[in-house]
Amino acid sequence: MSKPDERYMEETIERYLATIDVEPLLAVNDDIAAEPAATYGETPKEYHTIPNKFYRPKLALVPEELAAFVKSTQPREWNKLVERTGGENQAMLRLAERVSKEIDQHGTIKVLRMEKVDAGEGAYVRLMYNHPASDKTPELIELYGKNRLGVMRQVHYSEQDTKLSIDMAIFLNGLPIITLELKNELTGQTHHNAIKQYMCNRKVKGEKLLESDKKKGIFRCLVHFAVGTEQVFMTTMLDGKDTYFLPYNKTFTNHGVESDGYRTDYLWKDVLRRDSILDLVSYYINVHTETKKVFDKKTEQLVEKKSTALIFPRWHQRRAVQRLIKDIQKRGSGHNYLIQHSAGSGKSHTITWLTYRLQVFINIFQMRKHCLTVLS
Template identity: 25%
Template sequence: VDGVDVQYRRTDGSIKDDTVKLVDFSNLKNNEFLAVNQFTVKENGINKRTDIVLFVNGLPLVVIELKNPAEEKADKATAYAQMQRYLREISTLFHYNEIIIISDGVKAWAGTISSDIERFMEWKAIDGKVLEELDQFSRDTLILDMLRKEVIIDLVRHFITFEKEKSKSSEKIIKKLAAYHQYYAVLAALKSTIEAASPSGDKRAGIIWHTQGSGKSLTMAFYTGKIVDAMGNPTIVVITDRNDLDDQLFETFCKCSELLRNMPKQAATKQALKEFLKVASGGIVFTTAQKFLAEAGEKFPLLSGRRDIVVIADEAHRSQYDFIDGFARHMRDALPNASFIGFTATPIETNDRSTTAVFGGCKDIYDMKQSVNDGMTVQIYYENRLAKIGLKTERMPKIESDFKEITEAEETETKEKLKTKWARMEKVVGAKKRIRHIAEDIVSHFEQRQAALDGKGLIVCMSRRICIDLHDAIVKLRPEWYSKEHDKGAIKVVITGAAREHMRTKLQRKMIENRIKDPGDELKLVIVRDMWLTGFDVPCLHTIYIDKPMKEHGLMQAIARVNRVFKGKPGGLVVDYIGIIQPLKEATLTYTKSGGGGTPVFQQEDAIKIMREKYEIVSSMFHGFDYNDFATAALSKKETILRDAMNHILRQENGQKRFFKNVAALKRAFALSVPHEEAMKIADELGFFQTLKAYLGKLTGSEPGYSEEDYDIPLRQLVSKAIASDKVIDIFEIAG
């Protein structure tokens, strides 16, 4: 950014030290832009000709791979595969690369040298306006907007960052590029912040609402980098409502320290925060809302009267920050001249006037519908399993009335004990017989989910005691899952408190966090009370089991843990053991009233309906052909069935293309439906369809080595046995 140090010889023979800017980020006109078609690269005896390379001052910053839209096989997958070959065979071309673009001739997707195919995203906006009608021509949208000179330079300077991804066996650097919604949200936030901080501004920079899983934390980091430059290095105060959230967001910002040109700090006390704010040379400090609590009836002391302070509140909600009880007033007393901006992943209620009074109105919305359509997140599905463990539907009104009086976000044991209804529910929900049945159901359910789609699961319980009891009940059923070592075992409990066996240091908790994020690690299930339910990204997490009363933003945050994009993951599943359907409906209503589009959560029945439709289409292609013996046949008989089945499909008009397309769709719907009874009934048939699809691809050479369709669901060994549990217990009768 600041240039490179060079030496050169003057005409008089003396040596001159100087700094050369490879790219002038402050003056666009000082840069030279050149687009070269069919650029040829020779390396190690290999000669490759790329479609388009964009040079800035002679540096090949953008490489573009275009496919012919008239070619049937020209798709995103083939363009991606071609770019991967370039990366292997002519790697020197990418030494200075910032952006990679692949196109099927109609759509176009942008990513980086480390992006997996699902992380190559379309650019769907021009000057910040999302052009839905141009979705089918996103190639043109990308060219007209993202490849503008000023946008390329801005992306390179402020919207690319790096992150280390660790697993047990390796560590690699991930290069991340902002998506269009992040880019334009930051520009909107920058504009409103500069206006709010001006002498005539009202100090309210607004609210950015970007749905869970769409990269809100990175958007906040990108915004901070831009505002630091634009406002001449102001002081940035980032506020969260809990210590674990503070650590998570702080870690994200630390990973972006080069982009921010600052190493963020954490203020553990009010005094530390006050000392930090005395420094007039800027900086980024993290703290929690609890630092702004004042004694009853007392005014919060002044921390700083400076005007060049920007306060960023994460999850800016009245309920999060207790605005009603004075947080907003305390903030203004502490920092009277600061400007405030809020970022949230869940919608602000229309009647929440106190939040908008502090931050102002919404400046940018990126909702669940957009996020799923863009491939930033996957759809969430809901499965009700109350009948499996004993919460009868007709008894739900009683438990729902308790929901309204229970504060989900309570932190301390003292407050919990004061909640008599919570204590009563905890006794009922934690009954030994019920815990045993939940353990049995989770083990059965999760094993069948794993058989179809490898991944991770999260279990949410309402108390530490229940977390531990459920862990012990599961381990009793599957003792091989247990290990007392932190770096071993398939199941762990992550809670705070004094449970000796599950007490861990911060470093040990970090080890478990890294293990659950690593798809190859044996750790598959983690039980929590309220840790990891907000701002915690585990892309390979595909199922969350809820056995805790939750509502509003806390519920929406929790279920969104399963909406992250991951290889082969068609969607996330929320399994309900306690009756969250009514709070979920209420949260959905809030979402819709706040301007959110689409449906936040689908019923699992929606996936089953699609599965039925796709199954009927695929099975109808075998009219008059008997494949029922395939699953149990000997190997030689299997090969005969496959050979005859291939000929049967190839004789049909567009048979192979239709078969490939519908089997891929059937696989996705199947993975979302498992372990529903209907899904398990067709497991063997799906295994046959998938095997035939693979054989056809190899025989005809019609699929590239990397197929986007096959990337959807890596089909694993399927379990055909349906769940059959009749254990229905009235837990209220048990509790008396």
């Protein structure tokens, strides 16, 4: 039985993520083989633990992690930074400052997907590597394997009040992309208390990790999870008491979901796994701008109103796309499927993600005679 406190829940998540061996990278087909896993030394893990002392609230990232990623994947650009700044420590700080400014201007998801980010001193770097769509580039498969996934507990995110902390955060190459507030029902608290904590106790203004600019479409953290032992809720933008949380459950209220531990452990045993996170960042998460006509009471006319949101796939959307892609990989094309989505559950986004993944699938297998048609 789980111990009745959030600290044990933190330990459980950290232990799980940081002790899973990285699965060997396999080629998509038999044309070329990926590099085999090393048979000596310690087996690499999907995640590693980052001590919270390394987090820099002013920059909203971990400079040491960012520098380690760039150094291992782009040594030429890293050496250029070191030479022109006067040393590795100076290069690390220059890189961190430049990346933080880029995120301030463009948002995390856009910066992560950029081919080149200006690191200063004439150096340009990439901040992550997707899994290659083609299996003919083993060097890119190797670079994909060098992405650094880290988990940090008790993240002291505030410059204004250094005692404030969020229970956990997930980092990709030094950039915080996910936060989690945890609650255990055995202490008398549920996901509702985590939601309340985000809405009422997490001041957003002036806190770089939590801030976002909806009008400009700039979002730093990609999703915030309110995690209980029975249910999970999520939001992509914190806005005080106006924050809108959506359920991230496998079923309605997770009724009937079975587990040998917490009922919500699918979050870290599936969604937060290494390949899953990189897949979400590469192909799913996006900034969506929508224009609607609304009635203006002052002018008594219809006017266009734009709304911008960061879209993170909910459990049922991600599951639908994954199941279809896996079945097509197994059986090929030419089969019929039915996806059941209730009203307001994001059918359009599911269709978009599925279409995009199918196009990637067609490109991988060079299925030139195939095309995609979407009827709406």
